[in-house]
Amino acid sequence: MSDDTQQRLLEAAGRVFADRGYRDATVREICAEADVNLAAVNYYFGDKRRLYIEAVKCAHRSMIEQVPMPEWPPETPPQERLQQFVRTLLNRMLGEKNVGWRPRLMLREVIEPTEACRELVDQYFRPHFEILLGILRQIVPADTPPQVLHQLGFSVVGQCLFYRVAGEIAGMMIGPREHAAYYSREQLADHISRVSLAALGCVAPFGSVSFARGPADPLSTSSVGDPAEQN
Amino acid sequence: MSDDTQQRLLEAAGRVFADRGYRDATVREICAEADVNLAAVNYYFGDKRRLYIEAVKCAHRSMIEQVPMPEWPPETPPQERLQQFVRTLLNRMLGEKNVGWRPRLMLREVIEPTEACRELVDQYFRPHFEILLGILRQIVPADTPPQVLHQLGFSVVGQCLFYRVAGEIAGMMIGPREHAAYYSREQLADHISRVSLAALGCVAPFGSVSFARGPADPLSTSSVGDPAEQN
DNA sequence: ACTTGTTTTATACGGTTGTTTGGACGGTGG
DNA sequence: CCACCGTCCAAACAACCGTATAAAACAAGT
Structure with a gap:
């Protein structure tokens, strides 16, 4: 054997x-x-x-079957899909309980690609990135140029990747207490989803106050009104 | 000598x-x-x-004096500061013309911190992160909890860090033509600033059109987005 | 039991690594 | 002139690396 x-x-x-x-x-x-x-x-x-x-x-290969992408019924709104996508991405990147070495190995491959890289891109990264792009396409206007869509995807992925790459440094900067209290995977996924959805105009932005009294910008005044957030 | x-x-x-x-x-x-x-x-x-x-x-040490942070006159609006901050951050991470090895060396230290790390955090990362937090504080409501502010900062940094960490992979996914046409530092900095400022509510979000004329979307008002919920 | 092919073992080889060493070089003060 | 001291050099050292090989152990078919 x-x-x-x-x-x-x-x-x-x-x-x-x-x-x-x-x-x-x-x-x-x-x-x-x-x-x-x-x-x-x-x-x-x-x-x-x-x-x-x-x-x-x-x-x-074994990471794909470990944390599979959720299957959505066809009428699932894209906002919900994005949130669950981010959650899955983060779970994969930060690793499950005792298989934390898998995402670390893949990270090494991302940072300095070797021969194993192209297969990784074709079989792993690109299919999942396409899922993300499909979600984003349902949110942004239909005439959004593809390069803008791609960079939006990279913005989402980048926010997740940060906590895999620089998680240790981030923990050093904020201290162990805040880290223990606010940096669970669910909390991080919620935050990243909220930032992304706010940038896409699906939820209220973080700083609507200073925006409301900003200079008269034709783009901004015609956009998302104001969800009664006047703190 | x-x-x-x-x-x-x-x-x-x-x-x-x-x-x-x-x-x-x-x-x-x-x-x-x-x-x-x-x-x-x-x-x-x-x-x-x-x-x-x-x-x-x-x-x-020599990277700090290479790409210094811009000095702003006191009345500079925070939106402009954020944009220039992102631009500087990206320039540092992707490296100047012939000193590209410096950010690469620091990235290694970020990914797996060694003994030289604590000094790096204290003297380099934390001061610059404080600048970013100062900018964000001028944009978000005054009662925004500090941990939310921190994670907003990490979202900005993470978007920049992505192109340093996974730039090669990203280039593989979009192809060399799109990369050559849309991934200059200025273009990336503009995109990241726009995403961040949109999430903060300073500029129009990306999906405002489809959001404005879309069908009465229950999600944007009730399900996901309402900022009434506090975690 | 004997052959055949596969898997495992122990050991050896050549090369590269970080580190050490003993001394040569070149000024400087006495 | 000479001893001194900081600097530099060529050579060597012991340890460890990846790889190769030949023989032993094993399984199975005949």
Whole structure:
């Protein structure tokens, strides 16, 4: 039964690559973690590089089925879809309880793409980005140029990615108490959804007060009126 | 004069560490780049790790004076300040013409903080974040809770950070033509400012047309959006 | 039981790494 | 002139890396 050791090797490789990086991770440590012989990596994958590539593929494959995208009934309003999309995205990026190494491994691939990257883009990132674009298309005017739509998508994704990339730094800046009280995944997802929907004009903006008394701008006066928020 | 070789060593270390990573960068390559003897790193810094720490400090120190924050006259409207802040942030993150290694080095430190990190937070990130918070405070209502303000700041920073972290992937997804046409720093800064200001209610939101003439949408008034709810 | 093919093991090899060392060089004060 | 001191250099060191190999263990068909 080679399937067992091969699978165990893939998972151990994913873990070690994720928190040591490609060069820092040694095949010896990976094999020790997987409890297989040192030569197994050469026997099954031939190479450290090919082991890495397969580990990345395996990681993203099992992450898809771990946190699947929600299925919406056809009449679900786009605002609700966006909110749930953000929630799912954040859950994937921050990782589930004991598989936190998977998103970390993918993040490394995002920051400096290797050979495993193109497949990751085609099979993982682009399909999900298309879902997001589909949601946004239902919200913005029909004549919105595609590049604007794309950058809107990147704005949503970027807000989520921030807490994966700089979460530790953010925690340092606000202190542990505020972090513990206001940075759960649900709270973050709610905030990001609200910012995005406000930018899209679906919910009330954050600073409507100073907007109400701003300079007479034909664009802004004709837009969203004022949801009675006069604090 | 040791000061010369020491400084040259620091800069070369910054460059090599930035695009090779800590472990991948060899002291041999650093010394070759700096055109000094291999033993110099041990003579001046004692250790590879301490050389790295000093290189990070040196990098962020010289980056501050490279792209300074704009000085605003006291009556500058916060909208304009935010726009220029985003522009500066983006310029720093994507790097100036021939010093692109500095932000890359700092990004590595953000993603997995080491010993040099706390100093970076105290001297670099927090002061600039405070500037951003000061701008936002002038826009949102006075009774906005601090944690909401902080997360608004993170939403702005996150949108910028995205193009530093995932810029390559983004380029893969949209194709080289759209990237060349719409992803200059000025265009990205304008987009991010517009999204942020729209979320804050300072400019018209993106979906105002479809929002204004759309069917009486129950969501925008009752379900998701009503700002009466407080978390 | 013997052969055949697959999987696992122990061990070895060449190369690269960070670090150390002993001394050469070149000014400076006595 | 000489000893001194900070700086630099070439060479070497021990440790560890990825990879290769040959033999052992195993499974299964005949």
